[in-house]
Every structure is written in C-alpha cells, then in structure tokens.
Amino acid sequence: MADDPNGPQAIRKLLPGKLVIASHNPGKVREIRALLGPYGVEPISAADLDLPEPEETGTTFIANAELKAMQAADLSGLPALSDDSGLCVDALLGDPGIFSARWAGPAKDFDLAMASVWQKVEAAGPGASRSAHFVCALALAWPDGHVEAFEGRVDGTLVWPPRGGNGFGYDAMFQPLGHAISFGEMDPEAKHAMSHRADAFAKLVAAVF
Incomplete structure (x- = not known):
C-alpha cells in the first residue's frame, strides 16, 4: 500500500463475499481456502476464472x-x-527465494527443484549451513487499485532425502525449528497452525476482518 503524504491510511476491511485467489497452484489454493474458511468469504481460484498468470x-x-x-x-x-x-537458503545467499517456483521448471517438478537446492548446498562445502526459511507475502487488492500487503516467515533446517508426502513445493525438505519432522510429514492442520503462510494470514486476518 502506498504511503499517504498526509499521514498513514487506515487498513481497508474485507467484506464477506467472493474473493479471487490469484494463483494457479492447486496446493497453494487449497491451503488458502482452508485458512479463509472461517471468515465468510467465497474463494474462487484464478484458474477457475481462466485468468492469465502474469x-x-x-x-x-x-x-x-x-x-x-x-x-x-x-x-x-x-x-x-x-x-x-x-524458500530462502542461507548457504545459497537467499536463493531460490522469489525464483522458488521457477527452479521447478515449466513442468513444476519440485522433486527436481529440491534436488537442485540440495546439490548446490553440498557444493558450497561440508561446513555450509543447512539453515533456511520460508517467506510468504500476501497481497489483497480491490478493483479500484487499493492494496494491502502482509509478510510472514518460518525458520528451519534443510533435510535430505525429502521426507513425507504432505504439503507441496519444498515442504518435504524443510524441518521447522522446534520440530522433529518436515512440513511434508506434518498433518495439514499442524502446518497451517505455524507455517509462513499462517504467520502472514494471522497478520492479514487481524487487519482486514
């Protein structure tokens, strides 16, 4: 949201009704729908509306x-x-970062992306840090151009080989701090309670609902 030269703007509230989830990633849409469930909104994915991916x-x-x-x-x-x-990996100076989806290639092959991350970490040397964190930025936009944005984060450690078949993306190689299992091994409800997306959603919910 742009700064108002006359002072800070009030956060705009989101009213119950239809809300487009601007993603073509089924796993991401599924998680967002679950997080939005209690708030009286009707999520519709961009894919359902045949909207192009920018x-x-x-x-x-x-x-x-x-x-x-x-x-x-x-x-x-x-x-x-x-x-x-x-996913931002310390040993890779924050990569893959905003290019995380692109590391999976046109086929969205995250097994390939995880293998690439691990190979690059190992190539950094035996003492290279395995520390990493997930970042989630949420932007809520209205047709008149108004936008509210929120960012969440969860810290953890990379594990190899990948563990678990839950989640999506890089979840199976990420073990959050304080836990003995990866996001890929967690029940969805447990992940939703403490993930980077949950952190960002908590900030969004507090602000706009």
Missing part, C-alpha cells in the same frame, strides 16, 4: 504478490488475494 517481474515477494493480486482484481472486478512465497 509475469512476475518484481524483485521482492511483496512486489510479486501485489502485481498478481492487482491484475486478478482488475480482470475479475472482485477483490483478489495473492500469495508469493518461497
């Missing part, structure tokens, strides 16, 4: 989330919520 030209998670949400709101005439998230 080119993600931003240099930060929030910039890309805002870009996607604003396009979906403009094309649909409805409020739109977008998530831009990724």
Whole structure:
C-alpha cells in the first residue's frame, strides 16, 4: 500500500463475499481456502476464472504478490488475494527465494527443484549451513487499485532425502525449528497452525476482518 503524504491510511476491511485467489497452484489454493474458511468469504481460484498468470517481474515477494493480486482484481472486478512465497537458503545467499517456483521448471517438478537446492548446498562445502526459511507475502487488492500487503516467515533446517508426502513445493525438505519432522510429514492442520503462510494470514486476518 502506498504511503499517504498526509499521514498513514487506515487498513481497508474485507467484506464477506467472493474473493479471487490469484494463483494457479492447486496446493497453494487449497491451503488458502482452508485458512479463509472461517471468515465468510467465497474463494474462487484464478484458474477457475481462466485468468492469465502474469509475469512476475518484481524483485521482492511483496512486489510479486501485489502485481498478481492487482491484475486478478482488475480482470475479475472482485477483490483478489495473492500469495508469493518461497524458500530462502542461507548457504545459497537467499536463493531460490522469489525464483522458488521457477527452479521447478515449466513442468513444476519440485522433486527436481529440491534436488537442485540440495546439490548446490553440498557444493558450497561440508561446513555450509543447512539453515533456511520460508517467506510468504500476501497481497489483497480491490478493483479500484487499493492494496494491502502482509509478510510472514518460518525458520528451519534443510533435510535430505525429502521426507513425507504432505504439503507441496519444498515442504518435504524443510524441518521447522522446534520440530522433529518436515512440513511434508506434518498433518495439514499442524502446518497451517505455524507455517509462513499462517504467520502472514494471522497478520492479514487481524487487519482486514
């Protein structure tokens, strides 16, 4: 949200009704729907509306989330919520970061992406840190161009080989701090309670509902 030269703007509230989820990632849409369930909104995915996927030209998670949400709101005439998230690995200086989905290639092959991350960490040397964190930026946009943005984070450690068949993306190689299992091994409810997406959603919910 742009700064108002006359002072801070009030956060705009989201009213019950239809809300476009500006994503074509089924796993991400499923998690967002579960998190939105209690708040009286009717989630509709961008794929259901045949909305195009914009080119993600931003240099930060929030910039890309805002870009996607604003396009979906403009094309649909409805409020739109977008998530831009990724894995940031200390030994790789924050990569894959905003390029996390692109590391999976056109086929969205996250087994390939996880293997690539691990190979690069190992190539960094035996003493390379296994520390990593997930970031989730949420942008909520209205057709008139107003946007609210929120960012969440969860810290953890990379594990190899990947563990568990739950979640999506890089979940199976990420073990959150304080836990002995990966996101891929966690029940969805447990992950929803403490993930980077849950952190960002808690901030969004407190602000707009």
